[in-house]
Amino acid sequence: MRRTKAYRLIFVGVASVLLGGCSGSSKANMEEAAEQPAVVDYTCISNPESDKQIYVILKNYHGAYWEKVIDGITEAAKKLDEAVYLGGIDNETDISGQIDLMNQAMEQGADGILLAPADSNSLADSCQKVREKDIPVVLIDSSINSSEFDACYMTDNIDAGEMAAKEMLELLYDAGNSPTDPLEVGIQLSSDSSQAMVNRVSGFLNFWAGNAPEQWEIVQDIRVNGGDTKKAQSDASALLRENADIKGFFGCNNTSTVGIVNTLFEEERTDVVLVGFDLADETKQMLQNPEYHAVTVLQKQDQMGYLGMLSLNSLIKGEKSEQKYFDTGVIMVDSDYLMENAVS
Template sequence: MKRIKSVLIHVFAMLLLFSLCSCSKDNPQNNTQEEQTVPDFEPLTDIVEGRDDIYLIIKVLNSNYWDTIVKGAKDAGEKFNCNVYYSGTYKETDWKNQEMLLDKCVSLGADAIILSPDDSIGLSAKIEEIHSKNIPIVLVDTAANTDGYDVCYMTDNLYAGNIAADEMLNQLYKAGFSENEELSVGILVGQSSSQTINERLAGFYQYWITHAPSKWTIISDIKNCNGDISLGDKYVNSLIAENENLHGLYATNNGPTKVIAKSVLANNSKDIVVVGFDYSDEIKQLIETPEYHASTILQRQYQMSYNGVETALKLINGYKNDVKFEDTGVVIVNIDNLEDPEVKSVIDTN
C-alpha cells in the first residue's frame, strides 16, 4: 500500500510538471498562434429568420473526429429546427483564436454557444465572462477549469485512461510477452494543457501501477507534439530507435494515434502494441492487419454535439441543468470485435 501511495504521488507530481513544462518550453506554437487565420462561421443548417442561433466552435477543422462532432450538431439543428453555425481552429493549441471566435459569437448575437476548448485553463476567464451575460454555454469533448458553463458532454477521461491501460496489458499478453521479461511503453500526447489529455494520462498511470507486472514500465519522458504531425513522427521514431525494450505505444488522442499507427507500419514494428483514441484510416489499417496488435478507444462524439444542441435549446428557453458532466461513454475496438454490432454502429458515426 505504501508503494502504491508513493507511486501515485510521483505520478501526479510528474503529470503536473509535464503540463507546466510543456506549456512553456515545448510549445513552439505559443508565440505565433495569434497570427494564424481561422475561417468565419459557416451555416450548418438552413438559416431561417426567427429561429434560435447556436454557434459551434471545435478544436480541429478538417479532422475525422471533429467532422463527426460537426455532423452531430448539424443533424440536431435540422431535427430541432434551429440555426447552427460553426467554425474552429486548425490546431488544438490555438486557444487564442478560439477566444476571438467566442467574442465573435457574442457580437453576432448567439443565443447559445457549444465549445470544445483548446485550453481548459486559458479559456476559463472568457467562458465565465460570456456566461455571465446569460448566454448558455455547452462544452463538448473537453471541460474547462471553471464552473461558468451549463453542462459538458464528454467522455469520462480518467476511466477511459483506465480502459486504455487495461487494453494495453491485454494486447501485450496476447502478443506473447511474459511478466518476467522487461519491456517499456512510450506515450505521445497532442497537447499538454488539455484537461482531457491529462485525465487520460492520469487514468492510464493509475491503472498501470496497480495491475502491470513490475518489469513492465512506462517511459517517464512523455512526448508532446503540440498538434505538430511532423514533430510527433520524429518523437515516435526516436522512441522506437532509442528503446530496445519498447513494446507498447500509447496515444491519448486522435492526432498522436494517427502518427503512431503510421510510424509503426512504416517501421514494420510488429512487436509494438498500439493503443490509442478515435478512428482514422491509419489506426483502422493497423487494427485490420493481423500481424500487428492494436486497439483504439472510440468515443461517442456524435452524441456529444447532438445532445449539446438539444440541451442548448432547452437552456435558451429557461431550462436549468442539474448535472454538470454527462458521460457519453466509450467502446474498445480491436481485431476481435470489428464485426460486433455495437462496435460497427459507433464506427459508422466516426
Template sequence: MKKFMYTRILIVCSLLFLTACASTENGEGSSDGNETIYFLTKVLGNQYWSVVEEGANAAAKELGVDLVVTGLANEAEVEKQVQQLQDAVSAGASGIVVGPTDSTAMANPVSEAFQSGIPIVIVDTMINTDDYSVALMTDNVEAGREAAETMLELLKNRGISESEEMKVGVQIGASGSQTIIDRLSGFNEYWDLHAPDTWQVLNEDIKVNDGDITKAVGFTQDMLTAYPTLKAVFGPNNGSTVGFVTGLMEANRTDITLVGFDFSSEIEDMIRTEAYDVATILQKQYLMGYEGVKQAVELARGIEPDQKVVDTGTMVITKDNIDDPEIADIINP
C-alpha cells in the same frame, strides 16, 4: 360611432400588450426556431472533430436553428479560440457549444460568456470552472483506466515476460487539455496497480504534438530510435493515435503494441491488418455534437438539463469486435 370604434381599438391594443407581457414573463415566445448556435470545435478537418461536427449539424437541421462552426488549425491556437468565443458573444449567440482546446486558458473566457447570460455547453473536454450550463463527454479517468487494462491484456497475450524490462511511449495533443490529463491519470493509476515493476511508462518523456499529425509521426520515429526496449505506445487522443499508427506502419514495427483513442481510416486499417497488435477506445463523439447543440437550443428556450455533467460512454475496439453491429452503429451513426 367613431368614439365606439376608438374604444374598441384601445381595448384590443391593451389585450395584445398584456398577452405579450405574459408571454415574456413565462419564458415563452423564444422557441421560434430562429436561434443561432455557435459551435467552437477544436481542429477543423480532424476526423474525430469532423464527426462531432456532423452530429452538431444534424441536430441544428432537425431543430430548425442556424449553426455557425468555427475551429482551429491546431490545438496550440488557444488565443484564437478565446477570440472565437468572444466573437460569438458579441454576435449575440443564442447558445454556444465549445470543445476547449485548453482547460485552464479557456476557463475565464467561458465564465465571462456564461455570466453574460448565454447558455454554454461543453463537449469532449472539461473546463476548469463551474460556469457552464452542461457538459457532455467521456468519463476520461475511467477511459484511461480502460486503456491501461487493455494494453496489459494485449502485452500478456503477446507473451511478454513480466520480468522483462520494457518501455511504454506516450505522446499527447495538448498539455493543457483536461481530457488528456484525466486519461493519463487513469492510465497511470491502473498501470501502477497492475503492471509489473519492470514495465515502465515514459512519463518523463511525453511528447506534445499540438494535434499536428506530421509532428506525431516524427515523435513516433524518435521513440523507436531512442528506446530499444520500447514494447508499447499509448495515444490518449485521436491525433496522437493516428501519428503512432502511421509511424509504426511505415516502419513495419509489428512488435509494438498500440492502444489509442477514437476511430479513423488509419486506425481501422491497422486494426484490420493481422500483423499489428492494436486496440482503440471508441468515444461517442457524434452524440456529443448532436446532444451539445440540442442542449444549447433547449437552454435557449428555457428548458434546463436533467444533469450538469453527462458521461457519453466508450467502447474498446479490437480485431475481435470491429465488425460488431453495436460498434458499426457508433462509427457510422
C-alpha cells in the same frame, strides 16, 4: 507504494511533470505552431433567417474524429429553429484564436454557445464572461477548470484511461512479453492543457501503477503533438530510437494514434503493441492486420455534438438541468469488433 506515488506525480495539478518531460524540441515546435493563427471563421449551416443564434466553436477540424463531431452537430441543427454558426480553430495550440471566436459570438448576439475547449484553463474566463451575459454555454469533448458552464458532454476520461491501461497490459502479455523482462510504454497526447487529455493519461497511469509488473515502466518523455499527425509520427519514431525497450504505445487521441500507427507500419515494428483512441482509416488497417497487436478506444463524439446541441436548445428556451456532466460512453474496438459489426 513508492512506484504508485511516482506515477501519480506525473499528473499532479495540471500535468506538471508532463510539462517537464516534454523534450526541448517538442516545446519549440509547439510554441512555433502557437504563433501561427489557424482560425476557421463562422459559417451559417442552418436557418440563417432565424432571430435566435447558436455559435459552435471547435478546437480542431482535422481528421475523422472531428468530422464525426460535425456530423452530430449538423444532424441536430436540422431539428432546431436557431441559426447555427460553425467555427473554430484548425490548430489546437491557437488558444487566442478560440478566445477571439468566443468574443465574436458575444458581439454578434449569440443566444447560446457550444464549445470544444482547446485549453481547460484559458477558456474559463471567456466562459464566465459569456454566462455573465446570461448566454448558456455547453461544452463538448473536454471540460474547463471552472464551473462556468451549463452542461458538458464528453467521455469519462479517467475511466477510459484505466480501460486503456488494462487493454495495454493484456496486449503486452498476448504479444509474448515476460513480466520479468525490462519493458517500456510510450505515451502521446495532443495537448497538455486539455483536462480530457490530462484525465485520460492520469487514469492510465493510476491503473498501470497498481497492476503492471515491476519491470514494466512508462517512458517519462510524454510527447505532446498539438493535434498534428505528422508531428505525432515524428515523435513516435524518436521515442523508438531513444528508448530501446519500448514494446507499447498509448495514443491518447485520434491524431496521436494515427501518427503512431504510421510509424509502426513504416518501421515494420510488429513487436510493439498499440492502444489508441478513435477509429481513423489508418487505425482500422492496423486492427485488421494480424501481424500487429492493437485495440482502440472508440468515443461517441457524434453524440457529444448532437446531444450538446439539443441541450443548448433547451437551455435557450429556459429549461434547466441540475446535472452538468454527461458521459457519452466508449467502445473498445479490436479486429473481432470490426468483423462482427462489418466495419471495413
